Amino acid sequence: MAPKVFVPSPDRPPPVDTSGPLVWIRRNLFRDVPNTLMTLLGAYIAVTFVTAVVDWALIDAVWQAESRRECLDLVGRSGACWPGVFVWFENLIYGLYPKDQVWRINTGFLLLVVWMVPLWMPRVVSKVAIGLSAVMLYPFLASYFFLGGEKGLVWTALIAAGLWGLIWVWATALTETLTGKSVGTWLIGRLGRSGADEATQMRIRRGAALALFVVSVLLVAPAEFVEVRTQFWGGLFLTLVISGIGITFSLPAGILLALGRRSKMPVVATLCTVFIELFRSVPLITILFMFNTMLPLFLPAGTEVNQLVRAIVAVCLFAAAYMAEIIRGGLQAIPSGQYEAATSLGLGYWQTTTQVVLPQALKIMIPAIVGNFIGLFKDTTLVSIIGLFDLMNMARAVGEDSNWLGLFIEPFFVVTLIYFVFCFAMSCYSMNLERKLSAGRERS
Amino acid sequence: MKKTILTGALLGAAAALPAAAQDTLATVKERGMLNCQVGLPTPGFYALADDGTWSGMDVDMCRAVSAAIFGDPDMVEYQSVTSAVRFTALANAESDMLSRTTTWTAVRDTQLGLDFTLVNFYDGQGFLVPVDSGITSALDLDGATVCVLTGTTTELNLADYFRANEMEFTPVTNENVNVLVETYLGGGCDAYTNDKSGLAARRSAFPDPEAHVILPETVSKEPLGPVVRQGDDAWANIVRWVGFGLINAEELGVTSENVAEMAANPPSPNVARLLGAEGNIGEEMGLEPDFMVDVISAVGNYGEMYERHIETGIGIPRAGSLNAMWTEGGILYAPPFR
């Protein structure tokens, strides 16, 4: 009987690589035959598409020329002719806005950015107020920058209100970040009146606000810009103005319509439903067309409504109807227990709506709302069909310049890129939001 | 509350009625601006430069009217709208006049509330085909696919021509010339049809202009000119006689160079009347007596306008065309300024 001897079993083969680029390629691209075929097909599509575009747009393209004739003599139609787009590039962005006034547009948009920055500052508490102020007050400031011209008393006051808002936002942002107090409390503290009774404190707050307003009026009054009428607005600037106003208007109007549609008063509900269904069932082109040709007929003779205003009215109503349906979706998703709980607490209709239902409904629908904004931004291309010089029509004007006659594809390509950059940025932001929100939901 | 709405509505409805007697001249003077409607940019007639300025034959017509009213050719606000909404924009009183290669037709003149003032450009529709197609006459086009600008008389003439000659065709329509030209150059249609002035301008911008030829046939009459709203004859007269004045100026040899001198010492009674040294034509129209001096020094006479925008601008010669002066074999003939 042989003694039991420990015989080691032969070594197992080393494991196949589990990391490294080759493994990744094998696992993800060439796992089996159909997978390999798909890889090759995908690669083929990508390569053909990319090389065709790169050839035309970069390799065969002409970068310097005086006119399209020169481009055509150099490469014919096989390569892009970029100089024409360069010459007109400023117009693609700012439309026909006088070149020496363009800084006003830039400043206007810069102000918006400055206004919104506090929203992303972590220690700022009054974000809702800041957001609201941007929606309510910024437009006055911006519209004077963009439009200019004579300003009467009311106009001056409104612009001053805009400036006042901006100063307030930053004062709030600074005091909240540095001291953690709201700007009023901070001011009262600095004045050494923290101990004073509420009425005095309130008086101080009001006095400070009024003083600030007077200062902004004094700042605004002497500023005088040349008037740039809306006929000269165009390009990306006009696209942003139209979609910006549409977006701003659509949210409150959409909320009201959605509440109206769910209202228990049959007349109100019917009217809202009719409005929403009417505007949703018809293409935007038709609505733009109708407002463009028929709005002047609906108003008393002699009322002049400019073309941009008509387009904006159409876009706003259209956007509001779509927004209403999105918000209604959000409202429907709120369990009826929430309503019942609010009622049992003795809250009235408006209290229930604004304190309980809307905050939840809006939060659920944020991704859809952003999606709607993207859609609206894309839809503004249609204003070109009624003849506004938005990006599309500005691109078209390039091809009608006698130096660049027939240059059509190139400006068009650039416009597509501009739209893509904007929409892609927005959609990334929305996905980011969605991820954050859903993370919140999963935790709870 | 209810009452105010009701009264407001009543007032609104009532206020609409007296406007029937429109006074465009007064409105324009009060506004301090002439609202002149042109089309989407088109070289030669209403071209848009990258600094936002407009120029061209039809634009000069707007500037001429502005000069006649204000003594300044630049008191114009150009409204560039698509052809689909041009007549409603005029009827809605958004624009005071429409100066955008619009063909004078019976239906437009009688049914759409429009008033055509004069013809300041004679055009005719033709066909552009590739040379290698071997087509030499429009009658060879049976069964062809034809690119045509939509919403224009061109579209109707095309259909009429093929129907009259019992031929078949497939239209490819668009309202953007560049789209049509790209389609044509890509071979998407056998022929491209438009007014011949437009064809020539486009052909010169082709990669290889020699490879395309304009067929000899002219298949339509296209008398183009400024249009105003119906119902204000005084205003129509102003636009009409500024236009005729420009043509008369050429006939009488008054140019932007010599107009000041001629106004000071008119060489003939005709010139004296045109420039307001004699007669009361201007006053009776509600303008300055010498309004044509302002007009001509601003835009030149008809010949100068044509030379500047059409001949050097898009390379269509005037000599031998319909737009030559009647004394030189054309049909440009303005009633006398007296």
Add this chain to the structure above:
Amino acid sequence: MTILPDQTRPPAPSRPALKALNDARVRSAVIQALTLLAVFVGLWWIVSNTVANLAVRNMSAGFGFLDVSAGFGIGFTIIPYQEGDTYLRVFFVGIANTLLVAIVSIVLATVFGLIVGLARLSDNWIIGVVARSYIEIIRNTPLLLQIIAWYFGVFNLLPRPRDSIELGAGFVLNNRGFYLPAPVAEAGLGAFLLLCGAAVAGAVGLYLWSNRRLEKTGQSFPALRVGAALVIGVPALAYLALAPVSWDMPELQGFNFQGGTSVPPAFCALIVALSAYTSCFIAEIVRSGIQSVPKGQLEAAGALNLPPNWTLRRVVMPQAMRVIIPPLISQYLNVTKNSSLAIAIGFPDLVSVWMNTSLNQSGRAIPIVAMTMAFYCTVSLAVSAVMNVYNKRVQLQER
């Protein structure tokens, strides 16, 4: 509510009207009456303005022009049209074209949407990346630009008629359009259609019968397979036996292919752009619909030992459909509305041929815009009505 002492209430008798306003029903009635009044007054104001304006401007708002001959050619019609036909006919031509585009795009978009959705979930890296970039590019550029891009980037670059791409069996592709053989009715067509109808009816009957038997006895019958065999087999045999149609082949004559039927490049570009655009949205809808079915449902089905295709057909799909159908229908409506962008490449849909060309040629803005809007409203309301019925049927019953 009688807990409050009487003194705290306002002295009621002097102001009965205000007291009545505290009653929710009265208040709501007053608000509604006011709203209604405001709307009527507003409408009346608009109508009276319009009437006055029309009179001043010598514009007619009547429908008399509908009988007038339109006089322009239309590049693609599926109902017969000639240059001498009336404007009313143009309206119907536009409607037919719009509906054709909508229906074809809807079918293609649904198919595309499924494929793209699956491709995006694929574990092949390249396919995933291609699908994802496709979706991102398409979703983030305006449809108007895409339609033009397809038109010039693809369909206008196809070879000229003389060098057409022959796909075989009479299918031809060139830059004038897509040509396909057209069926021409022969003697046996009636009998053939009758047989096809009978086969379909038989298959449906079989399916219903097998369902009922399954519910009653638990015995299953391969109704789908037999039915499919019936629906495919009978017409195939009948076609061979009866020769109900002959085919009119497109042939190169003169400038172009003649015979057969054809669709212009603008149609192809529009269809491709619309279906590509919509498919991105449909893909997302389908995916979220399937993901919305709780995992527990699958596990429960597994615990009951249901075969996988039953799980899909009888557990997952019925629940997913409830989530999928409403947004899907709204996408279908979007396709119909988006088809109005055909105007950019000159395909003669309703907006292009009616609200653009006809309006331009006749100058009758009001009736034309009104008729266009009426058409889109009708389609949309009809679909919405059907949808509401469906929604009521499948809605989860809450307390």
